[in-house]
Amino acid sequence: xxxxxxxxxxxxxxxxxxxxxxxxxxxxxxxxxxxxxxxxxxxxxxxxxxxxxxxxxxxxxxxxxxxxxxxxxxxxxxxxxxxxxxxxxxxxxxxxxxxxxxxxxxxxxxxxxxxxxxxxxxxxxxxxxxxxxxxxxxxxxxxxxxxxxxxxxxxxxxxxxxxxxxxxxxxxxxxxxxxxxxxxxxxxxxxxxxxxxxxxxxxxxxxxxxxxxxxxxxxxxxxxxxxxxxxxxxxxxxxxx
Amino acid sequence: xxxxxxxxxxxxxxxxxxxxxxxxxxxxxxxxxxxxxxxxxxxxxxxxxxxxxxxxxxxxxxxxxxxxxxxxxxxxxxxxxxxxxxxxxxxxxxxxxxxxxxxxxxxxxxxxxxxxxxxxxxxxxxxxxxxxxxxxxxxxxxxxxxxxxxxxxxxxxxxxxxxxxxxxxxxxxxxxxxxxxxxxxxxxxxxxxxxxxxxxxxxxxxxxxxxxxxxxxxxxxxxxxxxxxxxxxxxxxxxxxxxxxxxxxxxxxxxxxxxxxxxxxxxxxxxxxxxxxxxxxxxxxxxxxxxx
Numbered sequence: 001x002x003x004x005x006x007x008x009x010x011x012x013x014x015x016x017x018x019x020x021x022x023x024x025x026x027x028x029x030x031x032x033x034x035x036x037x038x039x040x041x042x043x044x045x046x047x048x049x050x051x052x053x054x055x056x057x058x059x060x061x062x063x064x065x066x067x068x069x070x071x072x073x074x075x076x077x078x079x080x081x082x083x084x085x086x087x088x089x090x091x092x093x094x095x096x097x098x099x100x101x102x103x104x105x106x107x108x109x110x111x112x113x114x115x116x117x118x119x120x121x122x123x124x125x126x127x128x129x130x131x132x133x134x135x136x137x138x139x140x141x142x143x144x145x146x147x148x149x150x151x152x153x154x155x156x157x158x159x160x161x162x163x164x165x166x167x168x169x170x171x172x173x174x175x176x177x178x179x180x181x182x183x184x185x186x187x188x189x190x191x192x193x194x195x196x197x198x199x200x201x202x203x204x205x206x207x208x209x210x211x212x213x214x215x216x217x218x219x220x221x222x223x224x225x226x227x228x229x230x231x232x233x234x235x236x237x238x239x240x241x
Numbered sequence: 242x243x244x245x246x247x248x249x250x251x252x253x254x255x256x257x258x259x260x261x262x263x264x265x266x267x268x269x270x271x272x273x274x275x276x277x278x279x280x281x282x283x284x285x286x287x288x289x290x291x292x293x294x295x296x297x298x299x300x301x302x303x304x305x306x307x308x309x310x311x312x313x314x315x316x317x318x319x320x321x322x323x324x325x326x327x328x329x330x331x332x333x334x335x336x337x338x339x340x341x342x343x344x345x346x347x348x349x350x351x352x353x354x355x356x357x358x359x360x361x362x363x364x365x366x367x368x369x370x371x372x373x374x375x376x377x378x379x380x381x382x383x384x385x386x387x388x389x390x391x392x393x394x395x396x397x398x399x400x401x402x403x404x405x406x407x408x409x410x411x412x413x414x415x416x417x418x419x420x421x422x423x424x425x426x427x428x429x430x431x432x433x434x435x436x437x438x439x440x441x442x443x444x445x446x447x448x449x450x451x452x453x454x455x456x457x458x459x460x461x462x463x464x465x466x467x468x469x470x471x472x473x474x475x476x477x478x479x480x481x482x483x484x485x486x487x488x489x490x491x492x493x494x495x496x497x498x499x500x501x502x503x504x505x506x507x508x509x510x511x512x513x514x515x516x517x518x519x520x521x522x523x524x525x526x527x528x529x530x531x532x533x
Binding site: 022184 | 251253269292293311313334335353359379383395396397418419421422438439461462464480481504506
Protein backbone atom coordinates (compact mmCIF):
# COMPACT_ATOMS: atom_id res chain seq x y z
CA UNK A 1 0.00 0.00 0.00
CA UNK A 2 1.50 3.40 -0.90
CA UNK A 3 2.40 5.72 1.95
CA UNK A 4 0.16 8.78 2.04
CA UNK A 5 0.54 12.32 3.19
CA UNK A 6 -0.76 12.75 6.73
CA UNK A 7 -0.47 15.77 9.04
CA UNK A 8 2.60 14.39 10.79
CA UNK A 9 5.13 12.14 9.11
CA UNK A 10 5.23 9.78 12.08
CA UNK A 11 1.51 9.78 12.76
CA UNK A 12 -1.92 9.68 11.16
CA UNK A 13 -3.33 12.29 13.54
CA UNK A 14 -6.55 12.42 11.53
CA UNK A 15 -10.26 11.98 12.04
CA UNK A 16 -13.25 10.59 10.19
CA UNK A 17 -16.98 10.10 10.62
CA UNK A 18 -19.46 7.30 9.99
CA UNK A 19 -23.23 6.74 10.11
CA UNK A 20 -24.79 3.62 11.63
CA UNK A 21 -27.80 1.50 10.73
CA UNK A 22 -30.25 3.85 12.43
CA UNK A 23 -28.68 7.06 11.11
CA UNK A 24 -26.71 8.06 14.18
CA UNK A 25 -23.29 9.58 13.71
CA UNK A 26 -19.88 8.77 15.18
CA UNK A 27 -16.54 10.54 15.22
CA UNK A 28 -13.30 8.55 15.06
CA UNK A 29 -9.90 9.90 16.00
CA UNK A 30 -7.06 7.92 14.43
CA UNK A 31 -4.36 8.78 16.95
CA UNK A 32 -1.04 7.67 15.53
CA UNK A 33 -2.02 4.63 13.53
CA UNK A 34 -5.79 4.15 13.23
CA UNK A 35 -7.02 3.23 9.75
CA UNK A 36 -9.21 5.78 7.99
CA UNK A 37 -11.81 5.00 5.29
CA UNK A 38 -11.43 6.67 1.90
CA UNK A 39 -15.07 7.76 1.89
CA UNK A 40 -17.04 10.46 3.67
CA UNK A 41 -15.45 13.19 5.76
CA UNK A 42 -11.80 12.42 6.49
CA UNK A 43 -8.63 14.30 7.39
CA UNK A 44 -8.79 18.09 7.21
CA UNK A 45 -12.44 18.02 6.09
CA UNK A 46 -13.27 16.00 9.18
CA UNK A 47 -11.57 18.52 11.47
CA UNK A 48 -13.47 21.34 9.76
CA UNK A 49 -16.73 19.46 10.22
CA UNK A 50 -15.86 18.90 13.88
CA UNK A 51 -15.72 22.67 14.37
CA UNK A 52 -19.01 23.21 12.54
CA UNK A 53 -20.83 20.59 14.60
CA UNK A 54 -19.50 21.94 17.90
CA UNK A 55 -20.63 25.41 16.84
CA UNK A 56 -24.07 24.44 15.52
CA UNK A 57 -25.35 21.53 17.61
CA UNK A 58 -26.87 21.88 21.06
CA UNK A 59 -25.30 20.11 24.00
CA UNK A 60 -26.35 16.92 25.70
CA UNK A 61 -25.03 14.70 28.49
CA UNK A 62 -21.96 12.53 27.99
CA UNK A 63 -21.83 8.90 29.09
CA UNK A 64 -18.27 7.67 29.51
CA UNK A 65 -17.62 4.14 28.30
CA UNK A 66 -15.16 2.02 30.32
CA UNK A 67 -14.73 -0.56 27.55
CA UNK A 68 -13.39 1.65 24.80
CA UNK A 69 -10.08 2.33 26.55
CA UNK A 70 -8.24 -0.95 25.98
CA UNK A 71 -8.29 -3.71 23.38
CA UNK A 72 -11.07 -6.29 23.73
CA UNK A 73 -10.20 -8.75 26.50
CA UNK A 74 -7.16 -6.80 27.69
CA UNK A 75 -6.76 -5.58 31.30
CA UNK A 76 -6.64 -1.88 32.08
CA UNK A 77 -3.21 -0.26 32.40
CA UNK A 78 -1.83 0.28 35.94
CA UNK A 79 -3.23 3.50 37.38
CA UNK A 80 -1.00 6.51 36.70
CA UNK A 81 -0.31 8.55 39.84
CA UNK A 82 1.06 11.62 38.08
CA UNK A 83 -0.58 15.00 38.45
CA UNK A 84 -3.20 14.60 35.73
CA UNK A 85 -6.94 14.95 35.80
CA UNK A 86 -8.21 11.37 35.73
CA UNK A 87 -11.44 9.57 34.85
CA UNK A 88 -12.07 6.57 37.08
CA UNK A 89 -14.52 3.76 36.30
CA UNK A 90 -15.81 2.03 39.41
CA UNK A 91 -18.09 -0.86 40.31
CA UNK A 92 -19.39 1.23 43.23
CA UNK A 93 -18.83 4.72 44.61
CA UNK A 94 -17.81 3.67 48.14
CA UNK A 95 -14.09 4.48 47.90
CA UNK A 96 -14.68 7.97 46.45
CA UNK A 97 -17.80 8.99 48.34
CA UNK A 98 -15.87 11.26 50.72
CA UNK A 99 -14.05 12.85 47.75
CA UNK A 100 -17.38 13.59 46.02
CA UNK A 101 -18.77 15.16 49.20
CA UNK A 102 -15.61 17.25 49.63
CA UNK A 103 -15.64 18.39 46.00
CA UNK A 104 -12.40 16.58 45.14
CA UNK A 105 -14.22 14.19 42.79
CA UNK A 106 -17.14 14.73 40.42
CA UNK A 107 -19.55 11.96 39.54
CA UNK A 108 -20.21 11.68 35.80
CA UNK A 109 -22.44 9.34 33.80
CA UNK A 110 -21.08 6.01 32.60
CA UNK A 111 -22.46 3.45 30.14
CA UNK A 112 -22.06 0.81 32.87
CA UNK A 113 -21.11 0.99 36.54
CA UNK A 114 -20.00 4.35 37.90
CA UNK A 115 -17.53 7.02 36.89
CA UNK A 116 -15.93 10.01 38.59
CA UNK A 117 -13.34 12.56 37.58
CA UNK A 118 -10.61 13.62 39.99
CA UNK A 119 -7.99 16.33 39.67
CA UNK A 120 -5.30 13.81 40.54
CA UNK A 121 -5.02 10.37 42.05
CA UNK A 122 -3.27 10.75 45.38
CA UNK A 123 -1.46 7.88 47.06
CA UNK A 124 -4.21 7.78 49.66
CA UNK A 125 -6.97 7.56 47.03
CA UNK A 126 -4.94 4.94 45.19
CA UNK A 127 -4.83 2.85 48.37
CA UNK A 128 -8.58 3.13 48.87
CA UNK A 129 -9.25 2.15 45.28
CA UNK A 130 -6.89 -0.80 45.53
CA UNK A 131 -8.24 -1.99 48.87
CA UNK A 132 -11.87 -1.78 47.78
CA UNK A 133 -11.38 -3.59 44.48
CA UNK A 134 -13.85 -1.13 42.96
CA UNK A 135 -11.60 0.18 40.19
CA UNK A 136 -12.72 -1.15 36.80
CA UNK A 137 -10.66 1.11 34.53
CA UNK A 138 -9.33 4.63 34.09
CA UNK A 139 -8.20 7.19 31.55
CA UNK A 140 -6.76 10.66 31.49
CA UNK A 141 -9.41 13.36 31.60
CA UNK A 142 -9.02 17.00 30.79
CA UNK A 143 -11.99 19.09 31.98
CA UNK A 144 -11.11 22.05 29.82
CA UNK A 145 -11.65 20.00 26.67
CA UNK A 146 -14.98 18.49 27.68
CA UNK A 147 -17.09 20.97 25.74
CA UNK A 148 -15.11 20.15 22.62
CA UNK A 149 -16.03 16.48 22.92
CA UNK A 150 -18.40 15.70 20.06
CA UNK A 151 -20.36 13.43 22.40
CA UNK A 152 -21.38 16.65 24.14
CA UNK A 153 -23.04 17.55 20.82
CA UNK A 154 -24.77 14.24 20.07
CA UNK A 155 -22.10 12.11 18.36
CA UNK A 156 -20.63 8.80 19.48
CA UNK A 157 -16.85 9.06 19.92
CA UNK A 158 -14.28 6.39 19.23
CA UNK A 159 -10.51 6.41 19.67
CA UNK A 160 -7.79 4.21 18.23
CA UNK A 161 -6.50 1.60 20.70
CA UNK A 162 -3.11 0.46 19.38
CA UNK A 163 -0.87 3.52 19.50
CA UNK A 164 1.67 3.18 16.69
CA UNK A 165 2.39 -0.51 16.18
CA UNK A 166 -0.55 -1.51 13.97
CA UNK A 167 -3.84 -0.08 12.68
CA UNK A 168 -5.95 -1.58 15.42
CA UNK A 169 -9.60 -1.47 16.40
CA UNK A 170 -11.22 1.69 17.66
CA UNK A 171 -12.88 1.70 21.08
CA UNK A 172 -16.01 3.63 22.00
CA UNK A 173 -14.97 6.25 24.54
CA UNK A 174 -18.00 8.48 24.89
CA UNK A 175 -21.72 8.07 24.21
CA UNK A 176 -24.11 11.02 23.78
CA UNK A 177 -27.12 11.27 26.09
CA UNK A 178 -29.27 12.22 23.09
CA UNK A 179 -27.65 11.12 19.81
CA UNK A 180 -27.92 13.32 16.76
CA UNK A 181 -29.37 11.76 13.61
CA UNK A 182 -27.68 12.36 10.27
CA UNK A 183 -30.91 13.80 8.88
CA UNK A 184 -30.82 16.50 11.55
CA UNK A 185 -27.81 17.92 9.72
CA UNK A 186 -27.76 20.19 6.69
CA UNK A 187 -28.20 18.54 3.27
CA UNK A 188 -24.59 18.96 2.14
CA UNK A 189 -23.21 17.55 5.40
CA UNK A 190 -25.77 14.75 5.46
CA UNK A 191 -24.92 13.61 1.95
CA UNK A 192 -21.17 13.44 2.62
CA UNK A 193 -21.59 11.70 5.96
CA UNK A 194 -23.79 8.99 4.46
CA UNK A 195 -20.96 7.91 2.17
CA UNK A 196 -19.47 6.19 5.22
CA UNK A 197 -22.56 4.19 6.15
CA UNK A 198 -22.54 1.04 8.27
CA UNK A 199 -25.91 -0.55 7.46
CA UNK A 200 -25.56 -3.53 9.80
CA UNK A 201 -24.43 -2.13 13.12
CA UNK A 202 -25.57 0.31 15.75
CA UNK A 203 -23.07 2.49 17.59
CA UNK A 204 -25.26 2.07 20.68
CA UNK A 205 -24.32 -1.64 20.67
CA UNK A 206 -20.79 -1.39 19.25
CA UNK A 207 -17.88 -1.08 21.68
CA UNK A 208 -15.16 -1.87 19.13
CA UNK A 209 -14.88 -1.22 15.42
CA UNK A 210 -12.18 -1.90 12.84
CA UNK A 211 -12.88 0.22 9.72
CA UNK A 212 -10.69 -1.98 7.50
CA UNK A 213 -13.33 -4.69 7.94
CA UNK A 214 -15.86 -2.39 6.25
CA UNK A 215 -14.05 -0.14 3.77
CA UNK A 216 -10.90 0.33 1.77
CA UNK A 217 -8.78 2.36 4.19
CA UNK A 218 -5.78 4.65 4.32
CA UNK A 219 -3.18 4.20 7.03
CA UNK A 220 0.32 5.11 8.12
CA UNK A 221 0.79 1.41 8.85
CA UNK A 222 1.04 -1.56 6.52
CA UNK A 223 -1.04 -3.94 8.65
CA UNK A 224 -4.32 -3.86 10.49
CA UNK A 225 -5.55 -5.84 13.47
CA UNK A 226 -9.03 -7.32 13.16
CA UNK A 227 -11.58 -7.79 15.91
CA UNK A 228 -10.81 -11.52 15.63
CA UNK A 229 -7.25 -10.81 16.84
CA UNK A 230 -5.65 -11.59 13.46
CA UNK A 231 -3.22 -9.15 11.81
CA UNK A 232 -3.58 -8.65 8.05
CA UNK A 233 -2.06 -6.56 5.32
CA UNK A 234 -4.17 -3.72 3.95
CA UNK A 235 -6.09 -4.97 0.93
CA UNK A 236 -6.64 -8.33 2.60
CA UNK A 237 -10.12 -8.86 4.03
CA UNK A 238 -10.98 -11.14 6.93
CA UNK A 239 -12.59 -14.50 6.22
CA UNK A 240 -16.29 -14.44 5.47
CA UNK A 241 -16.39 -10.96 4.00
CA UNK B 242 -48.25 -3.18 -2.90
CA UNK B 243 -47.12 -1.09 -5.84
CA UNK B 244 -43.42 -0.34 -6.18
CA UNK B 245 -42.39 2.79 -8.05
CA UNK B 246 -38.73 2.54 -9.05
CA UNK B 247 -36.76 5.29 -10.71
CA UNK B 248 -35.03 7.33 -8.07
CA UNK B 249 -31.29 6.70 -7.99
CA UNK B 250 -30.71 7.90 -4.43
CA UNK B 251 -32.72 8.15 -1.23
CA UNK B 252 -36.31 9.34 -1.57
CA UNK B 253 -36.86 12.24 0.82
CA UNK B 254 -40.45 13.37 0.27
CA UNK B 255 -43.75 12.17 -1.18
CA UNK B 256 -47.13 13.88 -1.63
CA UNK B 257 -50.48 12.84 -3.08
CA UNK B 258 -52.43 15.00 -5.48
CA UNK B 259 -55.76 16.10 -3.98
CA UNK B 260 -57.72 13.80 -6.32
CA UNK B 261 -55.45 10.86 -5.44
CA UNK B 262 -54.53 10.07 -9.04
CA UNK B 263 -50.94 11.29 -8.91
CA UNK B 264 -48.03 11.07 -6.52
CA UNK B 265 -45.02 13.38 -6.35
CA UNK B 266 -41.68 12.23 -4.98
CA UNK B 267 -38.35 13.96 -4.55
CA UNK B 268 -34.99 12.80 -3.38
CA UNK B 269 -31.26 12.95 -3.02
CA UNK B 270 -30.87 12.21 -6.75
CA UNK B 271 -31.85 15.85 -7.45
CA UNK B 272 -35.05 14.80 -9.16
CA UNK B 273 -38.71 15.47 -8.64
CA UNK B 274 -41.01 12.85 -10.14
CA UNK B 275 -44.76 12.81 -10.66
CA UNK B 276 -46.27 9.34 -10.95
CA UNK B 277 -49.57 8.46 -12.61
CA UNK B 278 -50.99 5.96 -10.13
CA UNK B 279 -53.63 4.53 -12.46
CA UNK B 280 -51.03 3.79 -15.15
CA UNK B 281 -48.45 2.86 -12.52
CA UNK B 282 -45.71 4.83 -14.22
CA UNK B 283 -43.79 8.06 -14.18
CA UNK B 284 -45.67 10.91 -15.83
CA UNK B 285 -43.04 13.64 -15.48
CA UNK B 286 -39.50 13.95 -14.14
CA UNK B 287 -37.58 17.13 -13.46
CA UNK B 288 -33.83 16.57 -13.32
CA UNK B 289 -30.92 18.45 -11.74
CA UNK B 290 -33.10 20.58 -9.50
CA UNK B 291 -30.63 20.94 -6.65
CA UNK B 292 -28.42 18.72 -4.53
CA UNK B 293 -31.72 17.31 -3.27
CA UNK B 294 -35.49 17.74 -3.22
CA UNK B 295 -36.34 17.99 0.47
CA UNK B 296 -40.08 18.66 0.60
CA UNK B 297 -43.04 18.59 -1.76
CA UNK B 298 -46.76 19.30 -1.79
CA UNK B 299 -49.57 19.80 -4.29
CA UNK B 300 -51.76 22.88 -4.20
CA UNK B 301 -55.39 22.05 -3.28
CA UNK B 302 -56.51 22.33 -6.92
CA UNK B 303 -53.74 19.93 -8.00
CA UNK B 304 -52.46 22.38 -10.58
CA UNK B 305 -49.08 23.08 -9.01
CA UNK B 306 -46.41 20.99 -7.36
CA UNK B 307 -44.47 23.06 -4.83
CA UNK B 308 -40.99 21.73 -4.12
CA UNK B 309 -38.51 22.82 -1.46
CA UNK B 310 -34.93 22.17 -2.49
CA UNK B 311 -31.70 21.39 -0.67
CA UNK B 312 -30.09 24.55 -2.00
CA UNK B 313 -32.83 26.66 -0.39
CA UNK B 314 -35.01 27.39 -3.42
CA UNK B 315 -38.76 27.07 -3.47
CA UNK B 316 -40.12 26.05 -6.85
CA UNK B 317 -43.62 25.87 -8.36
CA UNK B 318 -43.99 23.34 -11.17
CA UNK B 319 -46.87 22.53 -13.45
CA UNK B 320 -47.04 18.81 -14.16
CA UNK B 321 -47.39 19.34 -17.92
CA UNK B 322 -44.54 21.84 -18.26
CA UNK B 323 -40.82 21.27 -18.25
CA UNK B 324 -39.80 24.57 -16.70
CA UNK B 325 -40.95 25.90 -13.34
CA UNK B 326 -43.69 28.48 -13.24
CA UNK B 327 -41.64 30.32 -10.68
CA UNK B 328 -38.78 29.78 -8.30
CA UNK B 329 -37.61 31.83 -5.39
CA UNK B 330 -34.72 31.74 -2.90
CA UNK B 331 -36.53 30.72 0.25
CA UNK B 332 -34.27 29.44 3.03
CA UNK B 333 -30.49 29.68 3.23
CA UNK B 334 -28.99 26.24 3.77
CA UNK B 335 -32.03 24.40 2.43
CA UNK B 336 -35.79 24.05 2.73
CA UNK B 337 -37.03 21.56 5.33
CA UNK B 338 -40.83 21.61 4.96
CA UNK B 339 -43.56 22.91 2.64
CA UNK B 340 -47.29 22.81 3.38
CA UNK B 341 -50.17 24.22 1.34
CA UNK B 342 -53.07 26.11 2.93
CA UNK B 343 -56.50 24.66 2.05
CA UNK B 344 -57.58 28.05 0.62
CA UNK B 345 -55.23 27.42 -2.30
CA UNK B 346 -53.72 30.87 -2.02
CA UNK B 347 -50.78 30.29 0.31
CA UNK B 348 -47.98 27.89 1.13
CA UNK B 349 -45.88 27.86 4.28
CA UNK B 350 -42.24 26.91 4.41
CA UNK B 351 -39.46 26.47 6.91
CA UNK B 352 -35.77 25.78 6.48
CA UNK B 353 -32.28 25.63 7.87
CA UNK B 354 -32.24 29.42 8.34
CA UNK B 355 -34.74 28.88 11.22
CA UNK B 356 -37.36 31.08 9.54
CA UNK B 357 -41.03 30.35 8.99
CA UNK B 358 -42.42 31.97 5.84
CA UNK B 359 -45.69 32.31 3.98
CA UNK B 360 -45.91 32.70 0.20
CA UNK B 361 -48.89 34.06 -1.72
CA UNK B 362 -49.16 31.82 -4.76
CA UNK B 363 -50.54 34.59 -6.97
CA UNK B 364 -47.60 36.85 -6.19
CA UNK B 365 -44.87 34.76 -4.61
CA UNK B 366 -42.54 36.64 -2.39
CA UNK B 367 -41.05 35.83 0.95
CA UNK B 368 -43.08 37.00 3.96
CA UNK B 369 -41.48 36.13 7.25
CA UNK B 370 -43.21 35.11 10.48
CA UNK B 371 -41.28 37.12 13.08
CA UNK B 372 -40.30 35.81 16.48
CA UNK B 373 -41.33 32.18 16.11
CA UNK B 374 -38.07 30.72 17.38
CA UNK B 375 -34.33 31.18 17.13
CA UNK B 376 -33.77 27.41 17.18
CA UNK B 377 -33.36 25.15 14.15
CA UNK B 378 -36.66 23.80 12.84
CA UNK B 379 -37.28 20.31 11.55
CA UNK B 380 -40.95 19.83 10.73
CA UNK B 381 -44.15 21.67 9.96
CA UNK B 382 -47.85 20.79 9.77
CA UNK B 383 -50.97 22.78 9.05
CA UNK B 384 -54.32 21.93 10.61
CA UNK B 385 -56.98 20.90 8.10
CA UNK B 386 -58.98 24.05 8.76
CA UNK B 387 -55.85 26.09 8.10
CA UNK B 388 -56.00 27.83 11.45
CA UNK B 389 -52.99 26.33 13.21
CA UNK B 390 -49.49 26.04 11.93
CA UNK B 391 -47.26 23.76 14.02
CA UNK B 392 -43.47 23.78 13.78
CA UNK B 393 -41.15 21.30 15.49
CA UNK B 394 -37.72 22.19 16.79
CA UNK B 395 -34.88 20.16 15.39
CA UNK B 396 -32.70 19.66 18.45
CA UNK B 397 -35.02 19.83 21.39
CA UNK B 398 -38.48 18.46 22.07
CA UNK B 399 -40.75 21.39 21.43
CA UNK B 400 -43.66 22.03 19.07
CA UNK B 401 -44.67 25.65 18.64
CA UNK B 402 -48.21 26.41 17.54
CA UNK B 403 -48.72 29.53 15.45
CA UNK B 404 -51.94 31.24 14.50
CA UNK B 405 -51.64 31.05 10.72
CA UNK B 406 -53.82 34.14 10.17
CA UNK B 407 -52.10 36.50 12.59
CA UNK B 408 -48.65 34.84 12.39
CA UNK B 409 -48.45 35.08 16.17
CA UNK B 410 -46.95 32.23 18.22
CA UNK B 411 -49.51 30.63 20.51
CA UNK B 412 -48.89 27.89 23.06
CA UNK B 413 -46.20 25.27 22.73
CA UNK B 414 -45.96 21.60 23.52
CA UNK B 415 -42.82 20.29 25.17
CA UNK B 416 -41.47 16.97 26.36
CA UNK B 417 -38.49 15.71 28.28
CA UNK B 418 -35.93 14.65 25.73
CA UNK B 419 -35.36 13.70 22.10
CA UNK B 420 -36.11 16.06 19.26
CA UNK B 421 -39.12 16.51 17.01
CA UNK B 422 -38.64 15.27 13.45
CA UNK B 423 -42.14 14.91 11.97
CA UNK B 424 -45.60 16.33 12.62
CA UNK B 425 -49.21 15.71 11.61
CA UNK B 426 -52.62 17.08 12.58
CA UNK B 427 -55.75 14.94 12.69
CA UNK B 428 -58.42 15.96 10.17
CA UNK B 429 -60.57 17.60 12.86
CA UNK B 430 -57.48 19.51 14.10
CA UNK B 431 -57.99 18.24 17.64
CA UNK B 432 -54.88 16.05 17.79
CA UNK B 433 -51.29 16.78 16.92
CA UNK B 434 -48.85 13.90 16.49
CA UNK B 435 -45.11 14.59 16.66
CA UNK B 436 -42.62 11.84 15.82
CA UNK B 437 -39.20 12.17 17.41
CA UNK B 438 -35.61 11.14 16.85
CA UNK B 439 -35.83 8.36 19.42
CA UNK B 440 -38.75 6.56 17.82
CA UNK B 441 -41.49 7.93 20.02
CA UNK B 442 -44.84 9.14 18.71
CA UNK B 443 -47.07 11.27 20.92
CA UNK B 444 -50.78 11.96 20.52
CA UNK B 445 -51.31 15.45 21.81
CA UNK B 446 -54.75 17.04 22.29
CA UNK B 447 -54.18 20.58 21.05
CA UNK B 448 -56.62 21.93 23.62
CA UNK B 449 -55.09 20.00 26.52
CA UNK B 450 -51.34 19.74 25.90
CA UNK B 451 -50.61 18.41 29.36
CA UNK B 452 -52.13 15.05 28.55
CA UNK B 453 -50.17 13.44 25.72
CA UNK B 454 -50.34 9.72 25.00
CA UNK B 455 -47.26 7.86 23.79
CA UNK B 456 -47.26 5.27 21.01
CA UNK B 457 -44.28 2.96 21.46
CA UNK B 458 -43.04 0.75 18.68
CA UNK B 459 -40.45 2.44 16.51
CA UNK B 460 -36.94 2.26 17.89
CA UNK B 461 -35.36 5.01 15.82
CA UNK B 462 -36.22 8.32 14.18
CA UNK B 463 -39.83 8.71 13.00
CA UNK B 464 -39.58 10.28 9.57
CA UNK B 465 -43.22 10.68 8.71
CA UNK B 466 -46.75 10.31 10.00
CA UNK B 467 -50.30 10.92 8.82
CA UNK B 468 -53.81 10.42 10.17
CA UNK B 469 -56.50 8.76 8.11
CA UNK B 470 -59.18 11.31 7.14
CA UNK B 471 -61.65 9.79 9.64
CA UNK B 472 -59.07 10.29 12.41
CA UNK B 473 -59.34 6.70 13.58
CA UNK B 474 -55.90 5.56 12.50
CA UNK B 475 -52.41 7.00 12.44
CA UNK B 476 -49.72 5.71 10.09
CA UNK B 477 -46.05 6.24 10.97
CA UNK B 478 -42.76 5.45 9.24
CA UNK B 479 -39.22 5.37 10.53
CA UNK B 480 -35.56 4.51 10.31
CA UNK B 481 -36.27 1.06 11.74
CA UNK B 482 -37.42 0.21 8.17
CA UNK B 483 -41.04 -0.14 9.20
CA UNK B 484 -44.34 1.61 8.65
CA UNK B 485 -46.89 1.11 11.41
CA UNK B 486 -50.64 1.57 11.67
CA UNK B 487 -52.05 2.61 15.06
CA UNK B 488 -55.55 2.73 16.45
CA UNK B 489 -55.88 6.32 17.68
CA UNK B 490 -58.57 5.65 20.29
CA UNK B 491 -56.69 2.86 22.08
CA UNK B 492 -53.10 3.60 21.07
CA UNK B 493 -52.77 -0.02 19.99
CA UNK B 494 -50.40 -0.91 17.18
CA UNK B 495 -52.49 -2.65 14.51
CA UNK B 496 -50.03 -3.48 11.73
CA UNK B 497 -46.30 -3.34 11.03
CA UNK B 498 -45.15 -3.22 7.40
CA UNK B 499 -41.64 -3.80 6.14
CA UNK B 500 -41.81 -2.81 2.49
CA UNK B 501 -38.41 -1.12 2.44
CA UNK B 502 -34.87 -2.44 2.68
CA UNK B 503 -33.62 0.67 4.49
CA UNK B 504 -34.98 3.69 6.34
CA UNK B 505 -38.53 4.70 5.49
CA UNK B 506 -37.87 8.38 5.04
CA UNK B 507 -41.27 9.86 4.17
CA UNK B 508 -44.95 9.08 4.07
CA UNK B 509 -48.15 10.41 2.48
CA UNK B 510 -51.78 9.40 3.03
CA UNK B 511 -54.15 9.20 0.05
CA UNK B 512 -57.12 11.59 0.22
CA UNK B 513 -59.54 8.67 0.71
CA UNK B 514 -57.41 7.27 3.53
CA UNK B 515 -57.19 3.83 1.94
CA UNK B 516 -53.63 3.82 0.67
CA UNK B 517 -50.28 5.06 1.91
CA UNK B 518 -47.19 6.02 -0.07
CA UNK B 519 -43.81 5.60 1.58
CA UNK B 520 -40.41 6.62 0.26
CA UNK B 521 -37.20 5.00 1.35
CA UNK B 522 -33.48 5.35 1.63
CA UNK B 523 -33.55 2.27 -0.65
CA UNK B 524 -34.55 4.61 -3.54
CA UNK B 525 -38.02 3.10 -3.81
CA UNK B 526 -41.52 4.52 -3.45
CA UNK B 527 -44.07 1.96 -2.21
CA UNK B 528 -47.82 2.48 -2.47
CA UNK B 529 -49.82 0.10 -0.32
CA UNK B 530 -53.27 -0.43 1.13
CA UNK B 531 -53.87 -0.05 4.85
CA UNK B 532 -54.77 -3.54 6.02
CA UNK B 533 -52.91 -5.18 3.12
